[in-house]
Amino acid sequence: MTKSLSQEDLRQMASRWLPPHRVPQRFRIHSDTSDFFRVEYDDVVILQGKPYLVRHNAKEQRFGLEDEVKFWVKRAIDLKNGNLKIMKLVFYENFISHIGDIEFECFRSPKKEARILDLVSGHKNFMHGYSVQDEKDNLIRILDFIKGKTLAAHVGNIEMDHETYYHEHFPGILDHFFECVQAIRFLHENGERHGDIRRDHILIDRETDDYRWIDFDFNYRHRENIYGYDLFGLGNILVFLAGMGDVLLRDLKREGHPSLSALSEEDLNLVFNNRVVNLKKIYPYIPEPLNRVLMHFSRGTNWFYEHTVQLLDDLGEVKNDH
């Protein structure tokens, strides 16, 4: 049995990792995190004898809106070794989500994320971490902090014309993305879904250059096609990557783009009717095999991917073409 940590113990530990003026005089200590709003900056959470010093709440970027503070997700320092961690406290939510005019039921599950963390331990294309229960059996996930930008930010910050991007950057990005799709296949083969596949849920690890999936606690009530929503997410990312960002009808109209008149309803995203998917009409140098894959996510498609292996087969052909 670990002896309980005194205020002095904690101060000493914290002083190893913080500059002296940052070390709190007194710590509020939590071993029950049920009310995550009460767990604040400079508090200490003790989980199975291990103290974590809480730093800021995490934020999630929301497109065009102010960042959303995720009060149940904290940055924290493992006071035993000074490692920076992400601490995800238990937050159940269940709600109806909308994509376009489609409604579906979503929920957040700490159990799912904990299970996937075990499954992907050591896999280079996922975030890593472990789960631990607090004294009230809340299943807390302790994640390694990944230094690096999101894929969305990486591509969004590239400043060059599309053709140069396409020839010089896209092949490398596609290779990495291919690995990401293989990683999702790994999940699916193990009966798991990512559940929230978005371009800001891939981090590019600054140390290894690997693309790594994050945030697995989301899930959706599937209907007939169990992996369909994950595949739709992969398709949206692929279109984003191939287009060096979203190609929006609004922007094309503003620019008076010459290809605008050639676009039809069938060239738009299956669900988001302001996004162009038939990129070949905008960027004619995009090869047919890639455009064929993109078009499976368009309104004009007569066939949709059901399994990642189908997408990987087609992307393999695209890669060989580059």
Place this chain on the structure above:
Amino acid sequence: MTEEGKTFNKNILIAVDESENARRAVSYVGQLLGGLPGFRVTILHVVPEPEEDYFPSSTEKKEWLTQYRQKIDALLEGSRQLLIKKGFDPKDVAVRSTLRYCPSMAECILSERDETEYSTIVVGRQGLSRSEEFLFGSISSKIVTHARNCTVWVVE
């Protein structure tokens, strides 16, 4: 009935859920076959075992299942009464609900059929939009695609 060596029986499996389309499927069978001799119907509802992740605790899962079962029992009995009203003999209309882990509801319904002797499966068309069908899949389309050794009626 025999044609070119194949034997079809008069056993009909209607797979239902809580939708209006499923009710239409039951009503269709009632109108078409009610009062005709020899037909036997089973009204089936496969209860998709909720994923472990969906509930914060096993108690909540149990409560959900109990309530769901009650709802489905009422649904099945209502469907049975509808067929009887349309002329089926009560002894020829059975109901069944079964709890299964269902990554694919269509496959669960088809495997139920495989274990029994039904030459005809009846389902309602879900009325999904095209994008919805692509993204989330359609049970009736999958049943039509994957059904073997039986006939499928998809009721609009």
